[in-house]
Amino acid sequence: MKPEDNYVAERTTDPSDKIIDVLRKEAGEAKSCFTQFSFQGLIFLNAALGITFGAVNDNIFAAFSCLPAIIILQVLCRIGIYKYGAANRSYGLQAYIESLNNCLNKNKNRKKCSLEEISALELIIKNG
Secondary structure, X not given: OOHHHHHHHHHHXXXXXXXXXXXXXXXXXXXXXXHHHHHHHHHHHHHHHHHHHXXXXXXXXXXXXXXXXXXXXXXXXXXHHHHHHHHHHHHHHHHHHHHHHHHHHHOOOOOOOOHHHHHHHHHHHHHO
């Protein structure tokens, strides 16, 4: 058996792997949720604006109905910023946990890892 195989088998039993999988899933769901929501919003707005531009010939005040479309676009942008911010936080925490795992796996005796790194990983695993 190769040392890499031992490492893989050892990593699969690590409790932080469960946390990393949850973080990856959460980040992916946040991104796909916004992608789906934004496309639905843009399709709705395109239909609404098409109806509005068709009605401008009959009623000049129909041009003011574009204002709600602008507000909806701003709301969509704000939701996107929130969703991608949440995904980036999840990716950042995942990278931090993986770097702690790498440090702990390279230094089995934990003497070279700082006490802060070890305690941070143990705290994340307990609260995960």
